[in-house]
Amino acid sequence: MTTTALFTDKYELTMLAAALRDGTAHRRTAFEVFARRLPDGRRYGVVAGTERFVEALQRFTFDEETLATLDFLDPATREYLADYRFSGDIDGYPEGSLYFPGSPVLSVCGTFAECVILETLALSVFNHDSAIASAAARMVSAAQGRQLIEMGSRRAHEEAAVAAARAAYLTGFAGTSNLEAQRRYGVPALGTSAHAFTLLHTTADGPDELAAFRAQVDALGVGTTLLVDTYDITAGVANAVAAAGPELGAVRIDSGDLGVLVRQVRDQLDGLGATGTRIVVSSDLDEYAIAELRGYPVDSYGVGTSVVTGSGAPTAGMVYKLVEVDGIPVAKRSSHKESHGGSKRTLRLAKPTGTIVEEVVHPADSPPPVPDGLVGQSVAVAIVRAGDVVADFDLAAARRRVADGLTSLPWDGLKLSRGEPAIPTRMVSVAP
Amino acid sequence: MTTTALFTDKYELTMLAAALRDGTAHRRTAFEVFARRLPDGRRYGVVAGTERFVEALQRFTFDEETLATLDFLDPATREYLADYRFSGDIDGYPEGSLYFPGSPVLSVCGTFAECVILETLALSVFNHDSAIASAAARMVSAAQGRQLIEMGSRRAHEEAAVAAARAAYLTGFAGTSNLEAQRRYGVPALGTSAHAFTLLHTTADGPDELAAFRAQVDALGVGTTLLVDTYDITAGVANAVAAAGPELGAVRIDSGDLGVLVRQVRDQLDGLGATGTRIVVSSDLDEYAIAELRGYPVDSYGVGTSVVTGSGAPTAGMVYKLVEVDGIPVAKRSSHKESHGGSKRTLRLAKPTGTIVEEVVHPADSPPPVPDGLVGQSVAVAIVRAGDVVADFDLAAARRRVADGLTSLPWDGLKLSRGEPAIPTRMVSVAP
Known part of the structure; x- marks a missing residue:
């Protein structure tokens, strides 16, 4: 129309x-x-x-x-x-x-x-x-300069999602997962992979996270973000650095007690020499959760439901x-x-x-x-x-x-x- | 696109x-x-x-x-x-x-x-x-057979509003205010007038609600719904029946203590011989407000914000x-x-x-x-x-x-x- x-x-x-x-x-x-x-x-x-x-x-x-x-x-x-x-x-x-x-x-x-x-x-x-925008601005303020990525398209009407990506970007988010928002408004599109990609690399012998990470790095380069919490996070981080080397761009954690996990993962990454690898967290974040994580070594927040629904x-x-x-x-x-x-x-x-x-x-x-x-x-x-x-x-x-x-x-x-x-x-x- | x-x-x-x-x-x-x-x-x-x-x-x-x-x-x-x-x-x-x-x-x-x-x-x-749909079904259940009209388009993204009108109709709402939902999905479109129409009939001599009602009845017939709460509701109901006669289709009340007002208005309408005139209520209704009004002579509920936003x-x-x-x-x-x-x-x-x-x-x-x-x-x-x-x-x-x-x-x-x-x-x- x-x-x-x-x-x-x-x-x-x-x-x-x-x-x-x-x-x-x-x-x-x-x-x-x-x-x-x-x-x-x-x-x-x-x-x-x-x-x-x-x-x-x-x-x-x-x-x-x-x-x-x-x-x-x-x-x-x-x-x-x-x-x-x-x-x-x-x-x-x-x-x-x-x-x-x-x-x-x-x-x-x-x-x-x-x-x-x-x-x-x-x-x-x-x-x-x-x-x-009113909800997103509170998140920008709570993040105190750390990167925010809007990834809530799936929780909103498909056209509303595009407008929401634009509104979040307007307030200071770095980008969106939404490709139509990139096409229509020039909002930078970001994102790498989901649990499905790791699970896909399951064979009759069982899961193979390392194969999944190697495939992703092969296709997207070592600067990619590897999602490390499909199975065991410690093993996930080890697999991630094994697949990409210490130049790995980022790891993402999408579940669990994020504060505790972020510290553990930071220590583990640093111990493996991946001191420049960033940590992205997601998992039902809102402005309060973002603020709670201020004291932890988070580099980037992926925000979904709360931003596209105006956080209440x-x-x-x-x-x-x-x-x-x-x-x-x-x-x-x-x-x-x-x-x-x-x-x-x-x-x-x-x-x-x-x-x-x-x-x-x-x-x-x-x-x-x-x-x-x-x-x-x-x-x-x-x-x-x-x-x-x-x-x-x-x-x-x-x-x-x-x-x-x-x-x-x-x-x-x-x-x-x-x-x-x-x-x-x-x-x-x-x-x- | x-x-x-x-x-x-x-x-x-x-x-x-x-x-x-x-x-x-x-x-x-x-x-x-x-x-x-x-x-x-x-x-x-x-x-x-x-x-x-x-x-x-x-x-x-x-x-x-x-x-x-x-x-x-x-x-x-x-x-x-x-x-x-x-x-x-x-x-x-x-x-x-x-x-x-x-x-x-x-x-x-x-x-x-x-x-x-x-x-x-x-x-x-x-x-x-x-x-x-999940929120709307609770409203349908709360209304116990009384008519529900979805009128929340203005509180939702313009395309989401069309899908919301469809979803509300799917659960048992009688219709929607949204014209695109009628065109696209055949959802019956309903609605008559707003406060702006009454206010429009203001002259240097002051407001003229009766003129507004006469104009509406002249254009839309006596079956129309007149909005009676722009100024004083008792005067509004009197003006409504004066303009349309006792065959008036409906009156709408959009503010105040709806239960009390609905009883008053019903008595007044009945006293004026407008026993068949229906009463439509609106004003931030949700499933709880709909249920609260069960004991009152409401004929129809206009539901806006709460239904298009999933009522929480x-x-x-x-x-x-x-x-x-x-x-x-x-x-x-x-x-x-x-x-x-x-x-x-x-x-x-x-x-x-x-x-x-x-x-x-x-x-x-x-x-x-x-x-x-x-x-x-x-x-x-x-x-x-x-x-x-x-x-x-x-x-x-x-x-x-x-x-x-x-x-x-x-x-x-x-x-x-x-x-x-x-x-x-x-x-x-x-x-x-």
């Missing part, structure tokens, strides 16, 4: 039909994407999905085949959709930016008709990608809300689902040292003054103007933005334990 | 390269998909993804453009992949079947080369779809393991990652009443005898033979299978609370 138009909830099109019929469809509106809160106990979120959303927006068109599936719509609505092309403006946080509760991550302005039907697509992309928070919980109609702020009046009317932008306040102190969300056309002694940075950038993409997207720049963002947090913002958002969000109302 | 070949972890192709080089690639193997355990405290799982996997398998081919992205492979491996087409056999649990820890949900037999490279694709599909278990945690090489059972020896060698099938034992009592997993070629007084059913069916699909796929049949499966559980298997699997799994070894 080349069009993205059907990644849409039916009610968006029935609302469109009703609004076209009574003429309200053409009112000027502003919609905003934001999260009312961070997942339980998280201290910051990381915006991801902007580039994917803009790419999908350009394919959000209704061709004849697509319209043929929408037989519940009246002719006027179908006619509107046949000509649909988003012609409004979009502003938003650059990918890799930190966000907090209430941060207007994306602002979409245009007629009600052209904006309302983007709800599901925008939220699907931002809720998924930002959930992954598989969706960022962002919403897409109508905040302004013909210049009038609007908001639902509902307990626990508070929203603030009016189109908004963000001024992020920091100390001169760079440590951020407050997220000030203000009416789009009236930024508040920056208090003395603080530095204010406007967070949002122009992304689309009159339907044309005006932002540059650059995964390398997004990676630097995440790194800078983590550096800018107050010290307790990097704690893995549950707590309040790292900085407060202050909503500044429209001046009376 | 029409090929699915790159939904693959790099290490599968590097293992393939090494196995082609040492000749082991052509050994006859059996791989199995199974879950070592159910998500924490679940009592059963529901298999979903079989049809999607088989469809993706038919597009698992390496065209020139795809091969061009695999420059880390040697020429022999690329040549093998250029001609790749799965030519082995696949057996598995029909979609909608219940599964338990150790159930061999899918068995893939063929050469190592042709089987090993399917790992990520198979697991991505089964882990995602079965996670959703976003992946089914299934693995794809090599279990047999040239007729020799093989297994990794690792604590907590136990697996059982040899190709396996399942006999599910039930009482004559239909209540299941045990999952007997046995060597593929030697089913054990059925104990006196019990009925034995072989669970797996042939899916692919020599590369050709031989199974029929039918979403309606899968829905009946889930319903039958839930009926077959022992009474405590339907409890929502945490507990042991509803029936034990017994692994029968190869006869000595």
Whole structure:
């Protein structure tokens, strides 16, 4: 499917039909994407999905085949959709930016008709990608500079896995196991072998780990990573060095008490002269397990399930809300689902040292003054103007933005334990 | 992208390269998909993804453009992949079947080369779809026959959302908000309007809910569902009946203390003569909230986040393991990652009443005898033979299978609370 138009909830099109019929469809509106809160106990979120959303927006068109599936719509609505092309403006946080509760991550302005039907697509992309990036950034922070490899494709929907690999890379992971993420986004693909390869080298005489390792080294060179825990790890390490010599690239351990095993394996490798051989660990790692292993000689972490499922928070919980109609702020009046009317932008306040102190969300056309002694940075950038993409997207720049963002947090913002958002969000109302 | 070949972890192709080089690639193997355990405290799982996997398998081919992205492979491996087409056999649990820890949900037999490279694709599909189906079935069970509508697309990756809508429908949901799921799988699409539509009808004089409702009824008829909680719910219900008359199809409540509100709204509707108007509730519902509302006059539940994220278990945690090489059972020896060698099938034992009592997993070629007084059913069916699909796929049949499966559980298997699997799994070894 080349069009993205059907990644849409039916009610968006029935609302469109009703609004076209009574003429309200053409009112000027502003919609905003934001999260009312961070997942339980998280201290910051990381915006991801902007580039994917803009790419999908350009394919959000209704061709004849697509319209043929929408037989519940009246002719006027179908006619509107046949000509649909988003012609409004979009502003938003650059990918890799930190966000907090209430941060207007994306602002979409245009007629009600052209904006309302983007709800599901925008939220699907931002809720998924930002959930992954927000979890991944905690892992990057916990790894303190050690290498992280995303290898969770198998635990996620096959297309979500590709987006997850991109989101993890965006936050600072070194690469992914996923080949489509390499093809589509240039994320470095990494990986060598699994237990199946060792088990394959079983004959009527029994297992033959050494034959498996020799075959792998023969095909992939001594720089490869040998998986040493299929049978006995000590024998595995001995076989690995026997097959590759002391120039062996790395060994991987995928089970057991990793801390203890890593020390044993390091000693064994060093004793065999393989002092440059790196140790890769995997096996249901999450940010807490990564942090626990700080004191052990781990060189690289393979992270699977936890990163692709957002480590307990598989969706960022962002919403897409109508905040302004013909210049009038609007908001639902509902307990626990508070929203603030009016189109908004963000001024992020920091100390001169760079440590951020407050997220000030203000009416789009009236930024508040920056208090003395603080530095204010406007967070949002122009992304689309009159339907044309005006932002540059650059995964390398997004990676630097995440790194800078983590550096800018107050010290307790990097704690893995549950707590309040790292900085407060202050909503500044429209001046009376 | 029409090929699915790159939904693959790099290490599968590097293992393939090494196995082609040492000749082991052509050994006859059996791989199995199974879950070592159910998500924490679940009592059963529901298999979903079989049809999607088989469809993706038919597009698992390496065209020139795809091969061009695999420059880390040697020429022999690329040549093998250029001609790749799965030519082995696949057996598995029909979609909608219940599964338990150790159930061999899918068995893939063929050469190592042709089987090993399917790992990520198979697991991505089964882990995602079965996670959703397993959560959705608990909601279906909790709803006790009341209508469930899946409306979580916005909280999931845009493609995962389509598969999630299919998986929820497969377990007994009435339909989905997702239009692509309707187009692709024929899942009924449902839905009417959101708060944005009511808010849109704001003018300089203030909000005008009645105008919004009149516009919706005018466009969609009195059978529509009006969302009554944008401002005051009592006023909303009054406006709804004023706009549509007592023949109004339904009202939706999306916030607040749903139990209390539903009773109030029912009384109000009945007092206004709208005795046939149904009440739809939504707002972060999960299986527990659905069960809590049993005593209240709810007609329909809109379920979002919880169903598309597997209600706390976003992946089914299934693995794809090599279990047999040239007729020799093989297994990794690792604590907590136990697996059982040899190709396996399942006999599910039930009482004559239909209540299941045990999952007997046995060597593929030697089913054990059925104990006196019990009925034995072989669970797996042939899916692919020599590369050709031989199974029929039918979403309606899968829905009946889930319903039958839930009926077959022992009474405590339907409890929502945490507990042991509803029936034990017994692994029968190869006869000595």
